[in-house]
Amino acid sequence: MKPNRTATRIAAIAATALVACTLVACTETTTATTVDENCTPAHEGLSTVSAGTLTVGVPENLPYTRTEGTDASGFEIDLVRKLAEAECLALAFVPITYANGIPMISEQHSVDLITGGWYVTEERAQQVGFTTPTYFDSMAIISKDGISTVAGLEGIGAVGSGAGFSWEADMSAILGSNLQTYPSTVEIKQDLLNGRLQAGLDGYAVAVEAYKDTDYQVKIAEPDDRVAITTDAPVIAFPIDKDNQALNDALSEQIDAFREDGTLAEIVAASELPDSLVVPADRAATSIR
Numbered sequence: 001m002k003p004n005r006t007a008t009r010i011a012a013i014a015a016t017a018l019v020a021c022t023l024v025a026c027t028e029t030t031t032a033t034t035v036d037e038n039c040t041p042a043h044e045g046l047s048t049v050s051a052g053t054l055t056v057g058v059p060e061n062l063p064y065t066r067t068e069g070t071d072a073s074g075f076e077i078d079l080v081r082k083l084a085e086a087e088c089l090a091l092a093f094v095p096i097t098y099a100n101g102i103p104m105i106s107e108q109h110s111v112d113l114i115t116g117g118w119y120v121t122e123e124r125a126q127q128v129g130f131t132t133p134t135y136f137d138s139m140a141i142i143s144k145d146g147i148s149t150v151a152g153l154e155g156i157g158a159v160g161s162g163a164g165f166s167w168e169a170d171m172s173a174i175l176g177s178n179l180q181t182y183p184s185t186v187e188i189k190q191d192l193l194n195g196r197l198q199a200g201l202d203g204y205a206v207a208v209e210a211y212k213d214t215d216y217q218v219k220i221a222e223p224d225d226r227v228a229i230t231t232d233a234p235v236i237a238f239p240i241d242k243d244n245q246a247l248n249d250a251l252s253e254q255i256d257a258f259r260e261d262g263t264l265a266e267i268v269a270a271s272e273l274p275d276s277l278v279v280p281a282d283r284a285a286t287s288i289r
Contacts, residue, residue, distance in 0.1 A: 031090045033081075040088065043250040046089075049111060053090045053092050054112050055092045056093055057095075057115065058095060058114075059095075059097055059098055061116045076238075079267055086254050087250060101114040102114075106241075117137065117205065117206075130289055131248055132287065135268065135279060136278075138204040138221065139201055139229045140208070140218050140220060142192065142207055142216050145217070148221065157197075159198060170229075174226055204220055205271070208271075208273060264278045
């Protein structure tokens, strides 16, 4: 890691190309932003993978994140831009997947943090640190009739779900062979639209984005003691290098300030998502860091 220096940022950053190695290949990435040399960071002396630049891993997972050449978009990217601005850091975006994102922090040390709606879990915390949490996720039910309860899914026929979600075992116990798993949102949507499925399950924010131009309704599943996620919603944060506590603390302090002043709520509102997704301060204070 190299220290963050303000005086020579523009010249150094503009000339620098960062090579970020994934598990299968190396991707050449250039900075997407520059910083005014007169900028004063909220926290001096932060270390990053590339001096003066916050290098951010970005998967394809709207509305959270999407790569656009050397740039990126999505509501988590909107938040990252504000964090980098506060710390006078340029931004470099590196394409990642959900398979290689954690190792790019913990093993390769080629990115400072990763985006894309990562749940905070004990297992992941063995490999990476987490910033203070930002948003909740919830199990969404997608249907034409606006089903909002787990009980409402019983007996209706085939229900599609993305593989690997935390609710998979619980919902399988309830729906049995009627629960069908899919690699991604794309395949679930395809089979919903062609009538092979009667309903779908997905992360709420992703589902709102995916079905906004259809006649399907997206509802957060109401609490049901049989499905843990409906009574204890997972929190989302940015995975970050466990060995860079100073950067984690600085970004977390900014996130907490954005929680307090309403910025986190404004960011999700721009994606037509409710401010109830913002993790409140008391819950954030107890999250794994």
